[in-house]
Amino acid sequence: MSANQMDAVDADVFGAPAANDRALLIRRILITIGITALVIVLAYWRTGGSELVVTQAIVTGLLVGGVYSLIALGLTLIFGVLHIINFAQGALVTMGMYATYVISSNLGWNPYLTLVVSIPLLFAFGALVQTLIINRSMGEAHENQLLLTLALGLLIENTLLLVFGGNPLSVRTSTETVYNIFGAVATQSRLIAFFGAAFLAVLLFTMLQRTGVGTAIRAVAANPTGAKLVGINVKRIYMITFALGAACAGAAGTLVVPFVSIQPIAGEVFNITAFVVVVLGGLGKVVGAMFGGLIVGLAEQFGGIFFPDQSNLLGVFIVFILILFLRPQGLFASTS
Amino acid sequence: MSQFIEVEKLSKHFRGLAALSNVSFSVDRGEVLGIIGPNGAGKTTLFNCIAGTLPASAGTVEFDGTNVTSWSDIKLANFGLVRTFQLMRPFGSMTVLENVTVAALVRHKDFKEASAIAGKVLVQVGLDHYSYRRSRDLPTAALKRLELARALALEPKALLLDEVLAGLVPAERQPVIDLLKLIRDQGTTLLFVEHVMQAVMQLSDRVLVLNHGEKLALGTPAQVSSNPEVIEAYLGDEVTDARA
Amino acid sequence: MSSSTALVDVARRRTWPDRNLIALVIGILILIPFPLFTGASQDAIAIRVIIVAILGISWNIMSGYGGMFSFGHAAYFGIGAYSCAVMLVNFDIAPWLGMIVGMGLAALFGVFIGYLSFRYKLKGTYFALATFAFAEMLRIIVMSAPALNAGIGYHIPLITDSSWWLMQFPPGSPNYFWLGLILLSACVLISILFIRSRAGQFLIAIREDETAASSLGVPVLRFKLIAIAVSGAIGAVAGVFYTQYYLFIDPDLAFGASRSIEAILAPVVGGVGTIWGPIVGSTVLAPLTDITAAFLRNPPVLLAFLEGRSGLDVMLYAILIIVMILFLPRGIFGTIKEKVSRK
Numbered sequence: 001m002s003a004n005q006m007d008a009v010d011a012d013v014f015g016a017p018a019a020n021d022r023a024l025l026i027r028r029i030l031i032t033i034g035i036t037a038l039v040i041v042l043a044y045w046r047t048g049g050s051e052l053v054v055t056q057a058i059v060t061g062l063l064v065g066g067v068y069s070l071i072a073l074g075l076t077l078i079f080g081v082l083h084i085i086n087f088a089q090g091a092l093v094t095m096g097m098y099a100t101y102v103i104s105s106n107l108g109w110n111p112y113l114t115l116v117v118s119i120p121l122l123f124a125f126g127a128l129v130q131t132l133i134i135n136r137s138m139g140e141a142h143e144n145q146l147l148l149t150l151a152l153g154l155l156i157e158n159t160l161l162l163v164f165g166g167n168p169l170s171v172r173t174s175t176e177t178v179y180n181i182f183g184a185v186a187t188q189s190r191l192i193a194f195f196g197a198a199f200l201a202v203l204l205f206t207m208l209q210r211t212g213v214g215t216a217i218r219a220v221a222a223n224p225t226g227a228k229l230v231g232i233n234v235k236r237i238y239m240i241t242f243a244l245g246a247a248c249a250g251a252a253g254t255l256v257v258p259f260v261s262i263q264p265i266a267g268e269v270f271n272i273t274a275f276v277v278v279v280l281g282g283l284g285k286v287v288g289a290m291f292g293g294l295i296v297g298l299a300e301q302f303g304g305i306f307f308p309d310q311s312n313l314l315g316v317f318i319v320f321i322l323i324l325f326l327r328p329q330g331l332f333a334s335t336s
Numbered sequence: 337m338s339q340f341i342e343v344e345k346l347s348k349h350f351r352g353l354a355a356l357s358n359v360s361f362s363v364d365r366g367e368v369l370g371i372i373g374p375n376g377a378g379k380t381t382l383f384n385c386i387a388g389t390l391p392a393s394a395g396t397v398e399f400d401g402t403n404v405t406s407w408s409d410i411k412l413a414n415f416g417l418v419r420t421f422q423l424m425r426p427f428g429s430m431t432v433l434e435n436v437t438v439a440a441l442v443r444h445k446d447f448k449e450a451s452a453i454a455g456k457v458l459v460q461v462g463l464d465h466y467s468y469r470r471s472r473d474l475p476t477a478a479l480k481r482l483e484l485a486r487a488l489a490l491e492p493k494a495l496l497l498d499e500v501l502a503g504l505v506p507a508e509r510q511p512v513i514d515l516l517k518l519i520r521d522q523g524t525t526l527l528f529v530e531h532v533m534q535a536v537m538q539l540s541d542r543v544l545v546l547n548h549g550e551k552l553a554l555g556t557p558a559q560v561s562s563n564p565e566v567i568e569a570y571l572g573d574e575v576t577d578a579r580a
Numbered sequence: 581m582s583s584s585t586a587l588v589d590v591a592r593r594r595t596w597p598d599r600n601l602i603a604l605v606i607g608i609l610i611l612i613p614f615p616l617f618t619g620a621s622q623d624a625i626a627i628r629v630i631i632v633a634i635l636g637i638s639w640n641i642m643s644g645y646g647g648m649f650s651f652g653h654a655a656y657f658g659i660g661a662y663s664c665a666v667m668l669v670n671f672d673i674a675p676w677l678g679m680i681v682g683m684g685l686a687a688l689f690g691v692f693i694g695y696l697s698f699r700y701k702l703k704g705t706y707f708a709l710a711t712f713a714f715a716e717m718l719r720i721i722v723m724s725a726p727a728l729n730a731g732i733g734y735h736i737p738l739i740t741d742s743s744w745w746l747m748q749f750p751p752g753s754p755n756y757f758w759l760g761l762i763l764l765s766a767c768v769l770i771s772i773l774f775i776r777s778r779a780g781q782f783l784i785a786i787r788e789d790e791t792a793a794s795s796l797g798v799p800v801l802r803f804k805l806i807a808i809a810v811s812g813a814i815g816a817v818a819g820v821f822y823t824q825y826y827l828f829i830d831p832d833l834a835f836g837a838s839r840s841i842e843a844i845l846a847p848v849v850g851g852v853g854t855i856w857g858p859i860v861g862s863t864v865l866a867p868l869t870d871i872t873a874a875f876l877r878n879p880p881v882l883l884a885f886l887e888g889r890s891g892l893d894v895m896l897y898a899i900l901i902i903v904m905i906l907f908l909p910r911g912i913f914g915t916i917k918e919k920v921s922r923k
Binding site for chain 1: 649651696697702705706708709713721844886890891892894897898899906
């Protein structure tokens with residue numbers, strides 16, 4: 001049967017690549033940085049030498065890219081372990097947003113504080129969804145699963161629409177200090193979002209590398225049958241992984257609340273960017289998702305520089321198309 | 337007369353592993369060549385490279401006077417060189433007749449004509465009573481014949497049969513061997529990979545022996561079966577197994 | 581051979597396309613008097629059913645029969661819709677001609693992205709994601725193209741009387757239904773004829789086992805592209821009919837993701853890879869919006885807080901899809917067809 005690129009699960013799924021692959025990897029990262037640098041130079045020229053605009057694009061792009069990384073981390077984790085394309089990831093982000101809204105507006109909490117609710121809430125929800133619905137479709141055709149998670153996403157989105165209505169809501173923090181980074185403007189909320197996302201991402205990565213559960217997850221990702229043979233409860237790992245992926249989305253939702261408008265469809269753009277990140281970084285490659293998020297964040301901003309009249313997403317889609325055609329297995333896959 | 341099939345120094349590497357090394361042989365028109373060798377000898381790889389399923393790393397293949405080395409499997413099949421697969425690959429949701437009709441449609445654009453040809457092939461192969469059965473519901477022996485039927489519907493000049501007897505119980509084998517004799521008698525050149533020695537000896541005009549991707553021997557069945565290196569290659573496997 | 585298998589063989593011997601043609605003729609005859617018995621609101625639902633059915637038939641050809649899952653079918657719908665609107669509004673060219681142009685452009689677009697994708701060996705979900713990306717890019721580009729009215733969209737100029745040539749009738753006219761019936765029947769006919777043709781049989785073979793097909797000499801790339809072209813062309817028809825009925829089109833309505841999802845829902849519910857599946861699915865799905873809207877206008881006392889809200893219809897779609905995929909993966913019609921042929 002002709003090779004389906006999606007089934008090329010590499011041995012070293014999450015963790016550090018093998019020695020001779022490391023050289024290839026470094027080379028690829030350097031090439032990516034090189035291309036990015038080239039794009040920056042071109043943007044500089046395009047804006048007529050405006051250092052400020054370019055710097056702003058870099059700063060904004062990296063800051064929002066951090067959040068994209070976190071969401072994509074959840075998505076790639078789910079794919080790496082369950083081999084499911086979770087098209088509901090964006091909707092889960094929206095759920096996180098609304099959870100924050102409900103608590104902040106009813107209990108007056110600082111939105112960042114609601115992380116202690118949104119993370120466990122989305123974790124539990126993810127576990128529930130996986131057990132009741134996703135579980136039954138394990139092993140089905142990828143396209144069926146895509147449809148299933150798509151339907152799930154629609155369900156979540158429209159339930160939120162039904163309950164909260166379509167009017168944009170917002171939650172803001174009491175202070176919104178603006179910082180100056182190399183001449184570019186960075187608002188406090190975006191900085192917190194970035195560092196919060198980065199912190200959670202590193203936390204998750206460490207958990208995957210250092211804890212028992214994390215190792216079990218990586219084992220199931222690499223070889224489910226083997227994992228079962230050594231006594232790992234694979235079904236439980238599936239549930240935990242999906243829950244973790246959902247929790248990532250929920251956390252990201254909370255983190256962005258202070259600077260986005262909360263609407264049922266607010267998560268859709270995060271869905272798209274998360275997918276691009278995951279394909280860019282390589283399906284199932286955790287490090288790839290972290291790196292890729294930054295690239296996509298930059299692509300969005302630079303797309304805005306090169307195509308000022310179009311939606312920011314055009315730049316993202318161009319990158320998406322390029323990756324799909326030139327290197328669909330992503331930048332971090334070890335085989336070609 | 338120039339050889340019908342001419343394989344010259346054919347090699348295939350997979351990331352440092354040499355699956356085929358400098359294999360050369362030729363086949364006359366209408367000849368039957370049996371290809372044998374221990375597991376992993378490179379027999380299926382040889383077929384893959386000749387039939388265009390995989391590109392060869394080096395070497396040439398000439399078929400009916402034309403250099404077909406880099407041709408795709410589609411082009412080769414249309415030119416008259418058809419292969420079957422070891423693992424059956426039916427078009428599962430289609431009926432047996434539809435399966436063979438698809439093959440016939442490749443050369444005959446008219447549906448009725450193709451259908452008629454398919455029907456005739458099914459009779460020849462002994463599957464006509466299964467015509468309207470969905471192919472994924474067929475038993476193994478019938479699926480093997482279906483593979484053969486599809487290939488025959490293309491009216492091939494040469495057939496590459498990959499372990500057409502695999503998975504058949506002894507009782508099911510002789511009818512298939514007889515069928516292959518009929519195909520041979522019609523003038524089709526046959527190359528077949530086989531482990532069932534009785535078939536190889538009965539059918540082959542000559543036998544090619546592969547081992548570790550290299551040509552080990554090429555000769556009549558009698559010559560090959562008394563060749564000490566060939567015996568060594570096969571027995572070597574058995575001795576190793578006995579020691580393990 | 582037992583008698584039950586003999587029955588199966590007899591059942592399959594009756595060539596199924598002919599049964600479909602008969603069913604088509606009967607269906608048309610039954611439906612012709614439909615608008616004479618129904619009111620305006622039912623007519624509106626019926627039109628929506630027809631539009632979604634045509635879109636679903638279009639999707640089904642490349643994705644159901646062809647196995648090439650398209651996640652961006654809105655592209656073809658939108659190309660048809662915009663071809664019709666632009667040519668009518670800017671150049672006074674009749675919608676029928678706009679439809680032909682739209683079908684051609686949609687087919688070309690499909691072949692273009694299909695060729696690129698297959699050349700780069702995109703399969704399965706990667707291919708689906710690529711189709712999604714291309715549809716979204718079309719939407720974004722049209723959204724900011726002043727030459728195509730950007731985000732404003734096009735209003736179809738109103739005429740005062742009935743015109744088949746201009747595909748426009750007074751509101752509530754039964755002609756809309758009959759026009760839709762004609763278009764739908766034509767699309768069903770095309771799909772029946774296509775599937776039973778050489779191209780259709782090759783397509784199914786390619787879907788079942790591409791390697792086996794190519795080893796038998798089937799020119800795989802060519803016939804995949806032919807299927808996509810036919811699929812795209814039919815999708816454009818849905819777009820044209822939509823534009824002429826609702827008299828308005830904009831980038832979101834034409835190329836939006838919800839349109840692509842709509843194209844997938846009907847066949848999935850009705851039966852992927854069957855002739856009638858998209859129609860069955862559309863008949864089930866399309867009225868849902870109106871039913872839920874009516875429900876939400878006057879909910880029972882217990883659910884009074886729901887009054888005036890929206891989102892319930894899509895929730896029901898989503899639940900239906902989830903149930904379908906988990907328990908009836910062959911869809912409603914597909915499952916019935918399975919059971920009948922197995923008895």
